[in-house]
Amino acid sequence: MDVRRPWWSDPGVTQCFIAVRNHGAQPRQAALELYRDDRLIDVRPLRLPAADRELGFSELAELFELPTGTGGILRARIDLADDLDVDNEAYAQLVPHRAVRVLLVTARDPEVSYLARALATDTSVQAQVVSPAGYTGQEGYDVVVFEGVSPRSVGPGNYLYVDATGETCPAEAPRRVEHVGITDWDRTHPVMRFVDLSQVGADSAAAARPRGWGRVIASHEGGAAVVAGDRQDAVVAGRTTSFRALYLSFPIERSNFWSTVAFPIFVSNAVQWLATRPGQREGLHLRAGEVAAVDVPDGVRRVTVTTPTGEKHAIDVPGRIAYFRDTLRRGVYEIAAPGWRREFVVNLLSRQESAIAPRDTIRLGQQPVRAADRHTRAPLEWWRWLVLLAVVILAVEWWVYHRRL
The missing domain is CATH 2.60.40.10 (Immunoglobulins)
Structure with missing residues (x-):
């Protein structure tokens, strides 16, 4: 579902x-x-x-x-x-x-920028375009997109870097490579949802590598193609905050990415993922057994989680995120604090567990094990019968001996 x-x-x-x-x-x-x-x-x-x-x-x-x-x-x-x-x-x-407010910082004409046009087609986005000189770290935007512009400093928000880097970028780009194609991508990441990169190539791209808090979600022959990061308690614009950031290692106009069906889907996924945090503005859907990570308001240090069975668990919150691990039952969970309440859902979502019929093959680690398809002959073990016979003989001998007495 x-x-x-x-x-x-x-x-x-x-x-x-x-x-x-x-x-x-x-x-x-x-x-x-x-x-x-x-x-x-x-x-x-x-x-x-x-x-x-x-x-x-x-x-x-x-x-x-x-x-x-x-x-x-x-x-x-x-x-x-x-x-x-x-x-x-x-x-x-x-x-x-809720409309997502996006600020696109680019030196390109918005009329010919593929990125600007993709943002304009997303009905859930309110986009504004400024030149590099017009970006002063202004507030009020959910996502700030830097297209080919590496800012010296950034304001608050979440960030998408396209062929650019900065202090809040989850990747480093020490050198460039020519003529690359996407070789692999993480289909489980929300940004890559319904995105097929198998035919995407670029004339030039950075041979990027992730920073310590970044995660590679797509690769090309020379390095990382897309890097995502979620950073907590970082200092940005003189204040401690948490943010998400995404990095794309090649310019869109020097690739065929813009001409594929995957491009507008990727842009929409990226904006939605950047603008939302688990448990905040997006619905949190978990598989049974996964850890629930839910954002809580400033100043909340203790929350109460109510499970589908009505059990209540008090959880301490050391930072801005409450973690709850006891999600083994499917259903609706409630997490609450004075003046604040949120819900998240847990489902079974296991194809293996739903298939309860006997199987011909099971997998132990990486090794498939097939069920036996014929009877196997095994030698009978006679020693148990021999021991029993010896016990009977001893019992008879003992009985005869005592009869003579």
């Missing part, structure tokens, strides 16, 4: 994508129910075919378009009785729409 506000659509509409799998050998029929804050809003019949022998499952997908409104909790439920009912429900969080 996933919720997403597409960059090309009405910002007041959120899409909810639900995939249902059948791992059984028999076809199943069920009703897919969708609730919003425990109020039933839609029901759709499902006819799930039997699991494919090669894949081990069959799958049906449903798409719901919902008004975002004031947010809320979505719950999808399959009205079906089976041997593992814990994965028959899934949760997602809707968050109210």
Whole structure:
């Protein structure tokens, strides 16, 4: 189950994508129910075919378009009785729409800047363009984008560096390389969601390497292509703050990136990831067992987490982020402090755990182990019978001896 506000659509509409799998050998029929804050809003019949022998499952997908409104909790439920009912429900969080304010610092004409045009197509973005001389570290922006401009100092915000570096950049670029192509990227990172970089190449790029707080999420032959970083308690513009930063190692106009379908998706993902922090303005969706990291307001030093079963846990907060590890149950969790409250959701989201039918092959580490497909002959162990016979003989001998006495 996933919720997403597409960059090309009405910002007041959120899409909810639900995939249902059948791992059984028999076809199943069920009703897919969708609730919003425990109020039933839609029901759709499902006819799930039997699991494919090669894949081990069959799958049906449903798409719901919902008004975002004031947010809320979505719950999808399959009205079906089976041997593992814990994965028959899934949760997602809707968050109210809020326009992201973006400042683009570039020496290029906004009319011909591919980056400026991509920002203009995103209905959730309010973008303003200034020249390098016009950037003075001004406040009031969620994201500041530096296109080919390496600033001497920066103001508050979160930062996207495109072929540029700075004090808040998560990467260093000591040298350049020519004619590179993307060789690998981290498909699990939010910035790379639905992004295919397999055909992207550039005439020139920096042979970048991440700083200590940076993480490489895409690479080319010469080094890092995209680096993401999340820094806590850093000093920026004379104040202690936390921020996110993203680095792209090549100029967009000297690549074919701008001509691919992946480019506007990448820009939208980057802006949304930079502008939001886990548990703050975005819904926090976790897999069971993952650690929940939730931003808390300034001055909060202790919070209370309420689990789906009603258990309460008091958590100390040494900084700006509260960490909660006991997320083994799926459902809605509440984290609260005086005058402040937030929710996050936990789902099973495990294909392996949902497939409970016996398997022909299991994997132990990297080694696949196949089930035996024939009977194995093994020698019988006679020593137990010999010991039993010896005990019987001793017992008879003892009985005969005592009879003679």
